[in-house]
Amino acid sequence: GGRSLNLCTLCNVVRPPGATHCYDCDVCVSDLDHHCPWTGKCIGGKNLRWFYLFLASLAALILFSIAGLVMMTMTD
Numbered sequence: 001g002g003r004s005l006n007l008c009t010l011c012n013v014v015r016p017p018g019a020t021h022c023y024d025c026d027v028c029v030s031d032l033d034h035h036c037p038w039t040g041k042c043i044g045g046k047n048l049r050w051f052y053l054f055l056a057s058l059a060a061l062i063l064f065s066i067a068g069l070v071m072m073t074m075t076d
Contacts, residue, residue, distance in 0.1 A: 018045075 008015045008028050015021075020032040022042045031045030043051045 006015045006017070007013070008019075008021055010021050010023075011027055013028055015028045016030055019028045019030045021028050022032055022035050024035040025042050027042070029042040029044040031048070033043045033048055033051075035041070036043050036051070039051075039054075041047070
């Protein structure tokens with residue numbers, strides 16, 4: 001008994017276990033979380049940690065920007 005291959009009928013590649021087809025990119029992605037409209041990339045197993053770091057850096061940028069605006073308005 002051999003293993004049966006899981007072929008994606010949309011992109012015609014052998015889909016590894018846990019992979020899902022992304023309809024936006026038209027590729028199969030391992031452990032697909034979502035397709036990010038702001039980065040234009042699939043977020044999955046290989047880049048999910050980097051995506052969280054990206055979100056944290058955006059949150060830090062927003063907080064520093066708000067703090068800077070508050071400090072500017074308080075000194076005037």
